[in-house]
Amino acid sequence: MDPDLFDKLRLELRRGSLTLAALVQLQQEHYGYTLRKALGDLGLEIDEGTLYPLLRRLEAQGLLTSEWRDDGTRPKRWYRLSPAGRPLLEQLLAEWRALDAALMRIAAGSGAPGRDPNAASPS
Numbered sequence: 001m002d003p004d005l006f007d008k009l010r011l012e013l014r015r016g017s018l019t020l021a022a023l024v025q026l027q028q029e030h031y032g033y034t035l036r037k038a039l040g041d042l043g044l045e046i047d048e049g050t051l052y053p054l055l056r057r058l059e060a061q062g063l064l065t066s067e068w069r070d071d072g073t074r075p076k077r078w079y080r081l082s083p084a085g086r087p088l089l090e091q092l093l094a095e096w097r098a099l100d101a102a103l104m105r106i107a108a109g110s111g112a113p114g115r116d117p118n119a120a121s122p123s
Contacts, residue, residue: 018046020096022054023081023089026064031076055079063088 021044025035032051039046046054058064063085068075081089 018044018050019054019058020092022046022051022058023063023085023092026079026081026085027089029078029080031078033076035079058085 021039022035025038030038032048032055036046036048036051055064055066059066059079063082064079065082066077066079068077
């Protein structure tokens with residue numbers, strides 16, 4: 001198997017998942033480092049070169065709000081899901097759950113709800 005192909009497909013698979021994970025985590029306020037750490041602690045590693053452009057894009061799309069704060073050490077940009085981002089997050093989570101359920105059926109070999117994968121095919 002071509003390892004480059006796996007890496008490309010893995011990247012495609014992760015891209016949307018990272019967006020959804022960041023939106024879920026940003027229901028509570030974080031700055032970049034704490035968001036990255038929270039995601040990593042939950043098993044979803046993300047590097048800074050991916051995280052910060054993602055945060056800027058989501059803010060430009062109106063899904064996040066941010067503000068700079070000085071906590072005594074250095075200024076940090078704090079992010080939070082915006083009021084407009086909340087209903088969109090709920091829609092995305094519903095879509096993800098439906099997609100996950102379908103993929104689980106497909107991976108289990110059933111292909112369709114209620115179909116027994118061991119049953120003979122109709123002629």
